[in-house]
Amino acid sequence: MPKNTPRLAWAACVLLLPFHSPQASEAKESRPGVYRGYSEARFSEWQKTSQYVTMSDGVKLAVDIYRPAENGRAVDEKFPVVWIHTPYRRAYTDAKGELVNPLERLHLMPLLSHGYVVAAVDTRGRGASFGARRGFQDRTEARDAYEMTEWFAKQPWSTGAIGVAGCSYLGGTTWHAATMMAPHLRAIAPGCTDFDKYGFVSRGGITAQFNTRPENPGQDYGQGVVPVESDTDGRQAASAIAEHIKGTPMAELWAGMSYRDDVSPLLRVPFWRESSVASYTKEIERSGVGIFIWGNWLDEGSFEATLAYNNLNNPRKLWMGEWGHCEVGDFPMATEFLRFFDHFLKKVDNGWQREAPIYYRTVNAPTGKEWSSTDQWPLANARNQLLHLGGSASPGVTGRLTSKADATATVSNEFTVNYDPKCSGKVDLYFLMWPCGVEQHGLSYTTPALSADAHIAGHPMVDLWISSTTPDADVFVYLEDVAPDGTASIVTHGRLRASHRGEQPTPYRNFMGLPYHRGERQDAEPLIPGKPARLRLDLLPTSTIIKAGHRVRLTVAGADPRQRSRNVQFDPPPTLTIHHDRAHASQLTLPVVGTFTAKVHGE
Template sequence: MRITNAIRAGALGLMVTSCSPAAISVAPTSAPAPVTAGTATTASYPDTVRTSLYVPVRDGTRLAVNIYRPATGETPAAEKLPGIFVATPYRARFRDDKGEVVELADSDRLAVQTLLEAGYVVAVADIRGKGASFGTRRGFQDRTEARDSYDLIEWLAKQDYTTEKVGMIGCSYLGGTTFHAATAAPPSLKAVFVGASDLDKYGFVRRGGIPAQFNTRPDEPPEVDLASIPVDADTDGSQLKAAVAQHAGNTPMAGLWYGMPYRDSVSAYTGNRFWEEVAVYRYLDAIRKAGIATYFWGNWHDEPTAQSILSAANMPGSKFLAGPGDHCVPPPGFDFTGEIRRYFDHYLKGVDNGIEGEARAKFIVENQGWMQSDKLPGEFATAVPFYLAGGKSGTAKSVNDGTLLASPSVAGSDRFTVDYNVPDSEYFAFWAPPMDAHGLSYTSAELDAPMTLVGYPVVHVPVSSSTADANVFVYLDEIDASGKDEVIAFGRLALSHRKTGKAPFDTLDLPWHSGMEADVSPLPAGQKADLAIDLTPISRVVPAGHRLRVTITGADPRQRNLAEIKQNPAPVLTVWRRGGAESARIDLPVANPGAMEPLD
């Protein structure tokens, strides 16, 4: 497809690439033959015409919007077409350090190219306070952003080249803008495709009371937004400079999150209980009443997938997709762009392609293949306990201290001193490396038969500390026959946040830690606390001959503020093994037979 007056490049949120200014087709990658689930309508438009302009929203703030219209040559489609809206903080169009133009709509990572070819008008907006848009960003995915999306969606639906039906798509921050736009229930918004976003922002950003790498990086300097491409009418770039000057008033994101330790904290920046404002679960009824279709996507090697499953669980009739990859990477071996196109074809064009009646969940089971089920991962598993046993006292350098057994062992305890010297070479690590050299580890014998795990592992462990508070990190590792290990799930919990309660949404029976200030309390030194820690979801067959390992540490390399929060002397943590069924254990989600079937 050729975009008139634009340059083909790959761009999505945190990862961008660029290429030369030419009409270039997307090269196929070497991957398994994609799994398909039906047939979309035939592509009709070989080219695209782009324009850009400022659109004022209800408070008068002007937001930069790029419009891409399906075309033949330089002539846009004559008929009215449904719209796809995308809102980004990462700049819709900009020049990279080589001077080449990079634009989000020139990538198929979110199926934008596929949708343009299929006859959708795509609008990509810079959110207020970012890119070429005016205004200041009050908070991260706040109600202001939701209202802005409402206004731009309704503006798009009223153009003479669009129908009154609009869909929205995004992943990571863009997934959040998509989900929050749906909570505002614009009348023209009919379907959303939400990738790697959260249902409960406090439960995600400060999981277990501990902030990690998501959303805590420094804000970009003005030069980043100044590299944005001005809108068409801003021929001398003066409006871009004026817009970016307003961005100096943006609320700092890391400061915002670090400054609210409790779920009911009042932010010094926004003057309200900001976690409540940005909690999507509080607005789900608005999406349901509006009849907006929802599709949630995540990958198993990505922490937000835990929230994506819960989002689907709380939206009856929603769809769920999970691939094997990392953050926002289109799943290999699956017709990802075709799935998105079929989804919007049905809800925006009325195409009877059968997608609504297909299985609710489509997901990879690693070491097995693509599967489908009418239930979500986490809804069709039996909790099978493995018990922590046979450890020894020592320092944080004691590795492989204990064993992991299928039956309870005798009572005992294991202790270690928190090791803050954890690897931190990767600035934006989405996944932890094996941490067995930094705490206590409990390793199983080789499995005598394959074990299919689909869902959330949950660790139940009594812990005491030499200090009034400490952080506890738990990792589930798989070790193959050669000794190669990898983390397949992880979780975290501050001892002070140990209290559980009833969540205001469906948690799939996972433990929920309220994080309310009244529920957060120090743990007297030496006193035991029963911790319940849910780990990130998994979907894999652990082959016979492989081993499983549970590792417990007091620090994690993804803690950007580790240098500021580490205690001196370091806490000494003790894991208690009572013996019997209530002993320290991990409950593994073993898939029930017949709950899923191959996806043809």
């Protein structure tokens, strides 16, 4: 038995919940983050039990179940069930010996007081569950979600109305639960996750984010996981953990499939298609589940949230905050989950479907005006502001970003790619979901100081003409907000491998007017060294106000600190040239609400 696996069984327990009972005369109010008069907080206690549930192929999954309780006993009533499907341990002890309950971090425990059962399930090959993981969110895992959903529906304490929720990987398992069309699944709440697996993990053809991290013995294999109650000495958990090592290593899985249509050397199937939620759009729609998609602008999954919203016809909403991965800031997400699940699992007519379907927060908005609602994304009232790259630029010397092109321009700028970029300040690159600032990185182009606030809302687009000394190159683009004191923050970013620059017809109903780079092997177009080639790429969506007196900066680089594969590129590193002459106009297009008032340099 691994030394980090606790031997002490976690017995059934009863704990007090935060309790609020609304007055009978409380006026009804239901809107994003506000919910009064519809759902009474009846219970102040909960009881927890845990057990194994055996799947149809014999693999046992570990399950924790939390039920409303009174006077130390679980209430003998039927309730809707909301559950999570996690590879990161449904309950575990941390380095300080403290118990960690992911349901608390996901804002789901307060549902108990309002008459819900909540539950956590270790995915197969993870936590205290048996088996080995095949790939990453494969059909086996999805079938487990189907079976667990129907198991919850049949329990004597269940009404048969089931919901699934989760963020990050758990957001993905939430989506995949819906792809199986379980008869009793009524609602899902996926957060900060992907819809198109290849478009997320290998955006622009570059596998450059957290999915490439090495396996973690603790969270990935199950050390420290709490055994189920019947496993009094922890031996079953230890046996389960011993099976986990046989699972597919995530980084190797993605590294083995450079193109969208590649067959995985590890699994012998075209795994991008199997693991992508977008492959099962018709199934999700046929399921009829209600969907609450939530994400953040400062997160890699922001585009995926807007893509999912725009390509499904289920009853659905999109919530976008201004924070990082799986963060909700000061927004009462527990209240929003209660509104959502009350509507779909309890059939409470609380107005959820009569509201504007998109609710989003704007970075740097004035106090009291941070949140907005809209019927569509991108916004109907955003207009395109075209800015031209110009002037002489080199690492440490900034070029110009202007609203008027220089009709006499013959300038091109070049830099040698730095394959060892360093983050400014101390940063943990193991799980970095947003790029860090790098000083004097690549080439930068900057506007004059803005004379008024500018609201950038939508998907910025970059149209670059580049050439390289090599037959391929990676291009990373960062849109930055530069304060008067020189402090810079990344507003949004994008990336594209030059050989993936070809644009193909999109398979989506609504790709929001953006260029689609399919990324199949037949689409590859190597560069001709020294010859300019056009690259059009969209940056992740945003809603951000750049303050008056600040400048907008566009930085183009050839590597990113989060790109773990950068050390297997060209040797020596390529020299990239950005062209912005009369024949090759490199440009930035900003979606702007209102005005954009940066004067042309020299005016």
